[in-house]
Amino acid sequence: MLRSGCPAVMAVQVCFRGQRLALLKLKLSRSVSHSSVSVSEPDSHTHTHTPVPFSRSAIGNFFQERPLLTNPFTQDALLRAYLQRHLPEQQLQQDLLLFGERLVSEIEALGRQCELSPPVLQHYDAWGRRVDRILTCDAWTRLKHISAQEGLVAAGYERTYGEWSRVYQMSKIYLFAPSAGLYTCPLAMTDGAAKVIESLGAPVREAFERLTTRDEKRFWTSGQWMTERRGGSDVSSGTETVARRQQDGGFKLYGFKWFTSATDADMTLTLARITDRLGRSTAGSRGLSLFLAEVWDSEGLCNGIEVQRLKDKLGTRQVPTAELLLDGMSAQLLSEEGRGVASIANMLTITRIHNTVCAVGAMRRITHLCREYARKRAAFGKLLKDHALHVQTLSRLEVETRAAFLFAMEVCRLLGREENKSASDRETLLLRLLTPVAKLYTAKQAVSVVSEGLESFGGQGYIEDTGLPSMLRDAQVLSIWEGTTNVLSLDVLRSIAKSSGSVLQAFFTDVTERLLAAEASAALRPAVTSLNTSLSSLKRFTLTAAARPSETLELSARDLAYSLARVYMGALLVDHAAWENATHMDIYTALRWCDQDLCPVVSRDAAGCYDPQTAAMDTALVYDGLQN
Numbered sequence: 001m002l003r004s005g006c007p008a009v010m011a012v013q014v015c016f017r018g019q020r021l022a023l024l025k026l027k028l029s030r031s032v033s034h035s036s037v038s039v040s041e042p043d044s045h046t047h048t049h050t051p052v053p054f055s056r057s058a059i060g061n062f063f064q065e066r067p068l069l070t071n072p073f074t075q076d077a078l079l080r081a082y083l084q085r086h087l088p089e090q091q092l093q094q095d096l097l098l099f100g101e102r103l104v105s106e107i108e109a110l111g112r113q114c115e116l117s118p119p120v121l122q123h124y125d126a127w128g129r130r131v132d133r134i135l136t137c138d139a140w141t142r143l144k145h146i147s148a149q150e151g152l153v154a155a156g157y158e159r160t161y162g163e164w165s166r167v168y169q170m171s172k173i174y175l176f177a178p179s180a181g182l183y184t185c186p187l188a189m190t191d192g193a194a195k196v197i198e199s200l201g202a203p204v205r206e207a208f209e210r211l212t213t214r215d216e217k218r219f220w221t222s223g224q225w226m227t228e229r230r231g232g233s234d235v236s237s238g239t240e241t242v243a244r245r246q247q248d249g250g251f252k253l254y255g256f257k258w259f260t261s262a263t264d265a266d267m268t269l270t271l272a273r274i275t276d277r278l279g280r281s282t283a284g285s286r287g288l289s290l291f292l293a294e295v296w297d298s299e300g301l302c303n304g305i306e307v308q309r310l311k312d313k314l315g316t317r318q319v320p321t322a323e324l325l326l327d328g329m330s331a332q333l334l335s336e337e338g339r340g341v342a343s344i345a346n347m348l349t350i351t352r353i354h355n356t357v358c359a360v361g362a363m364r365r366i367t368h369l370c371r372e373y374a375r376k377r378a379a380f381g382k383l384l385k386d387h388a389l390h391v392q393t394l395s396r397l398e399v400e401t402r403a404a405f406l407f408a409m410e411v412c413r414l415l416g417r418e419e420n421k422s423a424s425d426r427e428t429l430l431l432r433l434l435t436p437v438a439k440l441y442t443a444k445q446a447v448s449v450v451s452e453g454l455e456s457f458g459g460q461g462y463i464e465d466t467g468l469p470s471m472l473r474d475a476q477v478l479s480i481w482e483g484t485t486n487v488l489s490l491d492v493l494r495s496i497a498k499s500s501g502s503v504l505q506a507f508f509t510d511v512t513e514r515l516l517a518a519e520a521s522a523a524l525r526p527a528v529t530s531l532n533t534s535l536s537s538l539k540r541f542t543l544t545a546a547a548r549p550s551e552t553l554e555l556s557a558r559d560l561a562y563s564l565a566r567v568y569m570g571a572l573l574v575d576h577a578a579w580e581n582a583t584h585m586d587i588y589t590a591l592r593w594c595d596q597d598l599c600p601v602v603s604r605d606a607a608g609c610y611d612p613q614t615a616a617m618d619t620a621l622v623y624d625g626l627q628n
Helices: 007-039 077-086 090-116 138-149 162-179 184-199 205-211 345-374 388-419 425-455 458-462 469-479 485-498 502-518 525-545 550-555 557-577 584-593 600-606 614-622
Strands: 120-124 130-135 222-225 242-245 251-260 267-274 288-294 305-310 322-333
Touching: 077 090, 077 162, 077 388, 077 557, 090 138, 090 162, 120 305, 130 305, 162 184, 162 345, 162 388, 184 205, 184 222, 184 267, 184 288, 184 345, 222 251, 251 267, 251 288, 267 322, 345 388, 345 425, 345 469, 388 425, 388 557, 388 584, 425 458, 425 469, 425 485, 425 502, 425 557, 485 502, 485 550, 485 557, 502 525, 502 557, 525 557, 525 584, 525 600, 550 557, 550 614, 557 584, 557 600
Parallel strands: 222 267, 242 267
Antiparallel strands: 120 130, 242 251, 251 322, 267 288, 288 322, 305 322
16 A cells, blocks of 8 residues: 555656646636636627526525515404494504504514524523423513514403403404414413403402503413323313321412423412312312412522423424423412312303414415515416416405304404303303303314415415424314314303203304394395204204214214304304495305305214214224234
């Protein structure tokens, strides 16, 4: 083997260096020659060169234009028309206009930063002391301050607009949600906690004031730590956390919380079982009490909490979600002993409505971006907006979004009426029935609409840098938070049973009155006819369903909830289209919505989907081929 220092190797190296030098001189002379040709006057012996494509760039000179977000308030015709009809105060309109500008100029970038800089867990400080700090980015803190300044919780309790205050508040949440980097999650739980405290007579006044203030320095957010290792919505049998009474009248909590969102909150509400001196507690829901605890102690350390780990989730990565060990967390009893589950009913109403509004907000944002992109993106010789099939697809997304918006706002209106003590008995019953229906159906709509919306961007809809894929990941949680679709469908059945059918009667009466008011419109007649037919079929089904076995009725629960949602959305669309200032687009939306099967529970019942043998056949199909 030749070594680098031997004469033979050195000779070869010199030879190679000489060749490289000669080549360099040749390239330089050619470069000078070409340069002189390009600047001198051409003569009969000079050849001109046609520019070669990509000669200046390896990627060409065409770039797709990204869709630009403009003020979402001014771009939302239905929101503005709805408010003009029901809440036309100029101060409110101006507030939403300015808020829309702030979303574009400030909040949108903060939300994106939260996505790119998710929370991290610091178990120990530099000196080995366990601190269990969840570190969030500056943008997350800034969104907390903005939420206070804009009154995103406070507006629901200031009640400046009386029974319409919740509509005002949720209009801002609706605009805020798609830009907010999931800060709507802690806001929903904060609102829920404030509602519980208020409904209990505000026994902890300072906490309530902090949750509902516009002062960013005093504003608190609240967690909602209910889910334990057994998981799911069955807190009655799944809660193992115990509460030990202390001599000062307070309690120490011990247990493991399996899924806790917004773990960086200032306080939390949680369920636990109070034990006696022998450590015994009552099983089931009768043994559960509701507690309030501050997350941090006076020294800024966790209040008897060990953060085991942060959850690694499909979406909602901006929100710190953790597993927590409660090892002597100081807490105070908030509800009456054994009345914990009953006390959180109001919280579930609030958080489910927030879920609904955020779902509709996601749908509206993707439809806005899709229509903006269709005006810029060309394919096959023309812009996407000039391809009829593409526009037809977007119009179907728009119909879904408008129906969902009116449904969400109606539930907000009913909540505001109840809180203002102006709700009729029928409206109170409707709120009980429609809250779970709106939550479960709009969540499903959001996943479908956002997914279809991403497709309209082609490959760019699948590229993380665009920020679009996170919309679909985050939408997917909406059908899981605050009760899955099946859990809420069974909740609908419970509301019917507990009210002896009164909630259904309220539903039928409300829809009938809306359709009667719209019958004078010839343009809406096809929609009204379709809704009346579906409503009659739905009535017959519910009358006969009561006599069926409970197992059979359970099989229909999901389709029943979907039918209630579609019929009610249709009634709201018709009602809005019959308004004196309605547009042709309002009428067209109502007609298109009513083209579909509005009552799938009836059509599937006719197909035998709920027959007694169906459950056995479903089981056989699902487990076909499974080896023990």
